[in-house]
Amino acid sequence: xxxxxxxxxxxxxxxxLSKVFPTRSHTVAAQGGVSASLGNSEEDHWxxxxxxxxKGSDWLGDQDAIEFMCREAPKVVTELEHFGMPFDRNAxxxxxxxxxxxxxxxxxEKPVRRACAAADRTGHAMLHALYQRNVRANTHFFVEWMALxxxxxxxxxxxxxxxxxxxxxxxxxxxxxxxxxxTGGAGRIYASSTNAFINTGxxxxxxxxxxxxxxxxxxxxxxxxxxxxxxVLITEGVRGEGGILRNSAGERFxxxxxxxxxxxxxxxxxxxxxxxxxxxxxxxxxxxxxxxLDITHLDPEVIMSKLPGIREISIKFAGVDPIKAPxxxxxxxxYQMGGIPTNYHGxxxxxxxxxxxxxxxxxxxxxxxxxxNRLGTNSLLDLLVFGKSSANSMIDFIKQQPLELPELATxxxxxxxxxxxxxxxxxxxxxxNDARTAMQRTMQAHCGVFRFKDMLAQGxxxxxxxxxxxxxxxxxxxxxxxxxxxxxALELENLIEVAKATMISANARTExxxxxxxxxxxxxxxxxxxxxxxxxxxxxxxxxxxxxxEYKPVNMQPLTVDTIALKTRSY
Amino acid sequence: xxxxxxxxxxxxxxxxxxxxxxxxxxLERFFAQRFDALSPAEIDAYKRILDLPDTDFLDVVNGKxxxxxxxxxxxxxxxxxx
Numbered sequence: 135x136x137x138x139x140x141x142x143x144x145x146x147x148x149x150x151l152s153k154v155f156p157t158r159s160h161t162v163a164a165q166g167g168v169s170a171s172l173g174n175s176e177e178d179h180w181x182x183x184x185x186x187x188x189k190g191s192d193w194l195g196d197q198d199a200i201e202f203m204c205r206e207a208p209k210v211v212t213e214l215e216h217f218g219m220p221f222d223r224n225a226x227x228x229x230x231x232x233x234x235x236x237x238x239x240x241x242x243e244k245p246v247r248r249a250c251a252a253a254d255r256t257g258h259a260m261l262h263a264l265y266q267r268n269v270r271a272n273t274h275f276f277v278e279w280m281a282l283x284x285x286x287x288x289x290x291x292x293x294x295x296x297x298x299x300x301x302x303x304x305x306x307x308x309x310x311x312x313x314x315x316x317t318g319g320a321g322r323i324y325a326s327s328t329n330a331f332i333n334t335g336x337x338x339x340x341x342x343x344x345x346x347x348x349x350x351x352x353x354x355x356x357x358x359x360x361x362x363x364x365x366v367l368i369t370e371g372v373r374g375e376g377g378i379l380r381n382s383a384g385e386r387f388x389x390x391x392x393x394x395x396x397x398x399x400x401x402x403x404x405x406x407x408x409x410x411x412x413x414x415x416x417x418x419x420x421x422x423x424x425x426x427l428d429i430t431h432l433d434p435e436v437i438m439s440k441l442p443g444i445r446e447i448s449i450k451f452a453g454v455d456p457i458k459a460p461x462x463x464x465x466x467x468x469y470q471m472g473g474i475p476t477n478y479h480g481x482x483x484x485x486x487x488x489x490x491x492x493x494x495x496x497x498x499x500x501x502x503x504x505x506x507n508r509l510g511t512n513s514l515l516d517l518l519v520f521g522k523s524s525a526n527s528m529i530d531f532i533k534q535q536p537l538e539l540p541e542l543a544t545x546x547x548x549x550x551x552x553x554x555x556x557x558x559x560x561x562x563x564x565x566x567n568d569a570r571t572a573m574q575r576t577m578q579a580h581c582g583v584f585r586f587k588d589m590l591a592q593g594x595x596x597x598x599x600x601x602x603x604x605x606x607x608x609x610x611x612x613x614x615x616x617x618x619x620x621x622x623a624l625e626l627e628n629l630i631e632v633a634k635a636t637m638i639s640a641n642a643r644t645e646x647x648x649x650x651x652x653x654x655x656x657x658x659x660x661x662x663x664x665x666x667x668x669x670x671x672x673x674x675x676x677x678x679x680x681x682x683x684e685y686k687p688v689n690m691q692p693l694t695v696d697t698i699a700l701k702t703r704s705y
Numbered sequence: 706x707x708x709x710x711x712x713x714x715x716x717x718x719x720x721x722x723x724x725x726x727x728x729x730x731x732l733e734r735f736f737a738q739r740f741d742a743l744s745p746a747e748i749d750a751y752k753r754i755l756d757l758p759d760t761d762f763l764d765v766v767n768g769k770x771x772x773x774x775x776x777x778x779x780x781x782x783x784x785x786x787x
Contacts, residue, residue: 154720154722154723154724155720157758158723158724158758158759159724160724160725161724162724162725162758162759162760163724163725163726255760258758258759258760262758278719300719301716327726328726329726330722330723330724330725330728330729331722331726331729331733332722332723332724364726364730365726366726366727366730446767450731451727451730615712615715615716616712616715616716616718616719617715618715618718618719621719
């Protein structure tokens with residue numbers, strides 16, 4: 135919507151296609167805020183923000199894009215304020231800023247207040263401010279339309295998308311001089327995910343099918359304790375209040391992994407221990423796929439007074455009252471760092487060259503500013519900065535184009551129609567739910583928060599088997615109007631592309647870096663924490679065609695300042 | 706199940722896909738367990754609730770806020786219980 139606003143305000147005819155009403159996209163779940171070195175509460179500098187982002191990315195982020203984002207941050211946040219965003223304020227009227235994990239002053243010295251928020255509803259407020267502004271600027275919204283495929287002509291130039299109107303199942307060509315994807319992440323590839331059901335990586339699936347590689351898809355952020363089978367997060371504060379993690383034998387297993395800190399060990403240590411327990415057969419439940427978070431030994435009064443929200447979540451989503459029984463928990467996927475490869479102008483880049491007419495921004499894109507690990511509040515910033523920069527690139531590009539759109543060949547649209555036709559005609563096929571569950575379980579077990587060599591290798595084989603199931607999905611409802619079965623089958627065809635990209639990229643990257651952590655990556659003087667800069671300081675590019683992997687160097691050259699030199703990442 | 710426009714029912718089902726996971730989970734159960742038994746008037750009330758922004762909708766489902774309309778409040782009671 136940030137890009138659409140820029141385009142509409144430039145006087146261009148702008149169509150926004152969305153599966154759901156635009157203010158109900160998953161951005162609504164972003165609570166923390168948006169970071170910008172405004173320095174309203176204490177001294178701050180974009181260069182410090184840049185340092186934090188490069189360090190957070192475990193040096194996999196491109197330093198040109200990161201400098202651009204951090205320098206633009208104060209401008210785009212101030213613009214958003216002028217668009218009517220109800221930021222929390224200081225007594226002097228300036229935007230109130232709070233500290234947030236990983237954001238520091240003076241190149242990592244001490245925490246700094248950099249996050250701008252609208253209470254705990256920052257994403258919601260941002261969506262509303264941008265939507266209202268778009269309505270004023272006459273952006274045309276096509277609500278409840280699902281884009282099916284990207285249209286690329288014989289020269290590889292992007293000419294728009296094929297989309298389906300959900301109400302009628304009618305398939306329509308949207309020819310455009312420039313096309314931007316802002317389709318979000320694909321967290322639903324995992325069995326346990328905080329992502330809403332709409333997060334099915336549609337843009338990534340479309341890009342992959344159109345021959346665009348996906349970048350750094352092995353990098354996903356996880357939270358250690360989500361309710362197993364649901365994904366709703368249980369705050370780490372529960373362990374702070376005395377919560378104990380137990381395996382199927384009832385053992386307090388953290389004593390073995392972190393004899394001193396035990397259940398209060400850092401996030402990565404806890405996640406690693408949980409996954410090791412599950413992997414070694416000591417998981418709980420019929421599928422042995424989770425562990426238990428036990429607070430039954432706490433005084434019920436303490437639970438009621440200090441953890442009322444957690445009790446509610448547990449009762450509602452795990453079906454257990456934590457006063458009486460432990461909560462089933464599992465490391466839970468939260469955010470996708472990789473995506474469609476772009477530069478900081480928002481242009482999709484393949485083989486070092488922009489793909490004519492194609493742009494991407496937000497979680498679906500990989501600029502790459504998050505590298506191997508995203509800092510909190512940098513994701514909303516990513517939307518604003520690259521939404522705007524990609525729109526500016528589109529405006530410049532469109533100005534150079536002839537007034538008339540080129541003629542499209544029918545072959546350009548046939549692929550989408552063929553996919554829907556296959557689905558309608560499939561008999562003796564696989565139920566969409568079964569294929570999706572198989573994918574999610576495979577990803578969770580073989581490519582979760584902590585990864586093992588053998589499990590990854592088996593995971594590659596398994597996910598290619600699951601792909602065969604996805605190619606044979608069958609729906610019993612063949613009707614045209616709001617056919618949710620058809621929509622879910624098409625979404626699964628997008629998810630499976632992301633799942634393959636993730637598994638295959640993770641299997642190949644034999645180091646640990648940021649959110650990609652492997653059991654077999656040795657912690658040595660040359661490879662601290664398993665990070666192997668000599669061999670792996672590079673971006674992965676997975677192509678759908680033959681599941682090919684290629685690599686491209688990380689851009690270590692910022693725009694105006696010196697390179698932020700490699701260092702071991704520790705806080 | 707009394708007569709309700711089947712097309713409208715499918716539209717309602719899709720519009721119950723939300724931006725917040727917690728709502729998706731609650732509404733999924735609501736459809737599996739309770740939706741089919743609703744009267745046309747109750748479905749109308751549910752449709753009105755769907756117009757709420759996700760954050761407000763979740764606050765109501767979590768009991769942090771209430772709806773004034775008695776028909777809507779009755780649906781919310783069901784959502785709180787599933």
